[in-house]
Amino acid sequence: MQRRDFIFAATAVVGMSAMPAFAGTKEWEAVLNEAKGQTVYWHAWGGDEKINAFIAWVGEQAKERYDVKLEHVKLASTTDAVTRVLTERDAGITKGGAVDLIWINGENFAAMRANDLLHGPFASSLPNWGLVDVTGKPAVVSDFTLSTDGFESPWAMAQLVFEYDSKVIAEPPKSLSDLKDWIKANPGRFTYPQPPDYLGTTFLKQIAYGTMSDPSILQQPVDEASYADAVAPIWSFLDEVTPSLWRQGQAYPQNEPALGQLLSDGEIQIGFAFNPGRASAEIAAGNLPDSMRTFTFESGTIGNASFVAIPFNSSNTAGAKVIADLLLSPEVQARAQDPNVLGFQTVLDVANLPEAERVRFEALELGVATLSPDQIGPALLEPHASWMVRIGQDWVERYGVAQ
Numbered sequence: 001m002q003r004r005d006f007i008f009a010a011t012a013v014v015g016m017s018a019m020p021a022f023a024g025t026k027e028w029e030a031v032l033n034e035a036k037g038q039t040v041y042w043h044a045w046g047g048d049e050k051i052n053a054f055i056a057w058v059g060e061q062a063k064e065r066y067d068v069k070l071e072h073v074k075l076a077s078t079t080d081a082v083t084r085v086l087t088e089r090d091a092g093i094t095k096g097g098a099v100d101l102i103w104i105n106g107e108n109f110a111a112m113r114a115n116d117l118l119h120g121p122f123a124s125s126l127p128n129w130g131l132v133d134v135t136g137k138p139a140v141v142s143d144f145t146l147s148t149d150g151f152e153s154p155w156a157m158a159q160l161v162f163e164y165d166s167k168v169i170a171e172p173p174k175s176l177s178d179l180k181d182w183i184k185a186n187p188g189r190f191t192y193p194q195p196p197d198y199l200g201t202t203f204l205k206q207i208a209y210g211t212m213s214d215p216s217i218l219q220q221p222v223d224e225a226s227y228a229d230a231v232a233p234i235w236s237f238l239d240e241v242t243p244s245l246w247r248q249g250q251a252y253p254q255n256e257p258a259l260g261q262l263l264s265d266g267e268i269q270i271g272f273a274f275n276p277g278r279a280s281a282e283i284a285a286g287n288l289p290d291s292m293r294t295f296t297f298e299s300g301t302i303g304n305a306s307f308v309a310i311p312f313n314s315s316n317t318a319g320a321k322v323i324a325d326l327l328l329s330p331e332v333q334a335r336a337q338d339p340n341v342l343g344f345q346t347v348l349d350v351a352n353l354p355e356a357e358r359v360r361f362e363a364l365e366l367g368v369a370t371l372s373p374d375q376i377g378p379a380l381l382e383p384h385a386s387w388m389v390r391i392g393q394d395w396v397e398r399y400g401v402a403q
Contacts, residue, residue, distance in 0.1 A: 028127055031318045032066060038319035039069040042308075043081035044103035046074020047255055050281065054342055057335070062326055068319045073099075078108045085117050085311045097313035101320040104309045106144045106198075107385040109152060112309065119310040119317055121150025126321065128328035129153075133349035139305040140347050144382040145219050152307035155327040156336060157345035159303035159379050160202055161294040161371065162272045163263060163279045169270070172295040176210030180241055182270070187244040189269040193259050194252035194400065195392045199274060204234065204391055205302050209380055211237050218383035222390055231391060235398065242399060251401060264288055274302075276376060277343020280367020284340045292369050296377045303379025305347060334360035339367035 040062075046052055052072065059070030075081060081102045088097050104112070112118050123129060132140055132154065140154040141147065162179075164172050173179040183190045193200035209215045211233035217223070223230075242249035246268055253259045256273060263271035264287050273279070282288040308327065310320045326332055330353055336344040343366075350361045366372070 025127075027125070031321055034318035035316070035322045036067045038316040039071055040100045040316050040319040040323050041071045041073050041098065042101040042103070042320075042323065043073040043075055043078075043084075043099050044101075045076075045078065046072065047076065047257055050285075050342055054336065058323070058326060058332060061332070062323055065326075066322050068322050070323060078102065078104055082108050082111055082117070085112070085313070086115060088313060089115070089117060094313050096315045097311055098315075099311045100314045100316045101323055102309050102311065103306060104152060105304060105307050106382065107389060109143050109148075109307065109309065110146055110385040112311075113146065113151060117312055118151045119312050119314055120152075122310060122321055123148065123150040123153040123324070125150075126153060126325040126328060128325050131328060131330065131348045131353065133347065136349060137305070137347060139303065139379070139382075143307060144304070145384045148307065152309040153324040153328065154305040154307050154347040155324075155333075156306040156342075157303070157347055158274045158306060159276055159296070159345070159376060160206060160272060160274055160301035161276045161279075161296055161376070162270055163288075163292060163294050163369070164270045165289060165291050166293045167289070167291040172270070172293075174295075174298050176207065176237075176297060179270075180237065183241045184244050186269060188246050188248075190241075190244075191246035191249075191252060191259070191262065191268055192272075193255050195395045197255050199256045199259065199272070200252070201388055201392055202274060202302050203272065204395060205383055205388065206297075206380075207234050207237050208383065208387070208391070209302070210297070210299070218387055219381060221384050222386040227390065231394070234391065235394075238395075238399065249399065260287075275343055276345060277337070277339045277367060277370045279369035280339035281341070281343040283367065283369060288369075290368060294369050294371055296371065298377065300378030300380045302382065304382045306344075330357035330360055334364065337361065337366075338364055339370060343367065343370065 044055060055072045062068040062070050081099050085097060085099050134141055137157060139157065143152065162172065173182050192203040195201045195204060208218060212230060217230060246262065253262060259271050260282065262268045276294065279288060279292045279294050283290050283292055308324050310317055314320055330348060333346045333348050336342045337346050346361065350358055
């Protein structure tokens with residue numbers, strides 16, 4: 001998310017015109033022609049049935065509109081796809097790779113860029129790029145402080161929100177300090193996924209922001225000389241709350257669905273997600289009571305964008321670009337934001353869309369548990385990837401448990 005020093009020249013159309021900048025061009029027509037009949041292997045996390053169903057629906061649209069077949073290669077971890085591409089590169093496979101598209105951000109993007117494993121730049125040449133809200137949502141061109149430089153295309157915005165049952169908790173915590181007090185006063189009723197799970201790591205980032213004396217240093221690479229002193233407050237916080245966690249911190253849920261299940265089962269009373277619409281979506285699905293609500297901290301919570309990237313040796317680069325562009329279309333973005341589908345936040349500049357497309361978003365009922373844009377509060381910048389590599393490793397040594 002969050003370095004603002006890079007903006008694609010093509011984004012000048014945003015604010016002046018909501019029409020895609022490259023639609024109908026000979027270059028894009030050539031991409032569409034090449035993509036016909038291709039099968040795109042999209043390596044994406046497969047741990048959520050709703051996301052899996054959404055990707056399947058995107059595949060139906062791609063086949064119907066562009067004669068591109070989409071195969072969802074379901075991952076337990078994005079690093080599996082990164083490792084696959086790196087292994088192919090080391091084996092001299094520079095064409096015909098097994099991975100065409102990856103759902104990616106953060107450390108995995110940094111690793112692929114550092115190893116020259118990505119095709120591009122390509123994002124600003126997508127017809128729907130002109131609809132993306134680069135100015136209002138700078139996370140769409142900056143990934144964990146690293147400029148995307150067009151090597152990945154955004155498709156969803158996310159921000160950490162906490163979930164609670166308003167019938168059980170009348171006044172939710174307003175800060176990390178308040179949450180610490182609540183955890184200690186309600187032993188066994190809070191936990192977080194075990195790092196290196198992305199959501200567990202996100203909670204560690206939130207602790208860093210709430211405890212470090214100067215969290216602005218998180219925007220720069222780790223300074224080994226000052227690292228121990230800088231992160232000491234994180235460990236002090238965790239040392240204080242861990243005995244009061246679910247199962248006394250002797251066990252942790254593995255991922256976001258597992259954490260959500262603990263909340264649904266009533267084993268914990270405050271959960272959290274990186275999707276502000278998750279609680280409303282779960283209410284709509286009958287998995288959470290309609291008294292469930294969400295909150296953020298007054299000082300803000302971690303926010304970022306999800307991206308897709310194309311490996312340098314993709315077998316179906318044209319088809320991958322078609323999928324990336326389709327994900328940016330207002331129809332697909334509005335469907336993703338529907339709490340009955342995913343509840344994801346859009347990357348588009350909705351206010352500047354043509355009326356017929358803007359209506360798609362205005363007609364959405366975001367759900368009783370979803371905070372409105374003016375309620376959700378500030379999105380805190382993602383730390384530089386090097387911080388979470390070190391903090392994650394240290395967490396495993398200090399608190400990690402066998403699963």
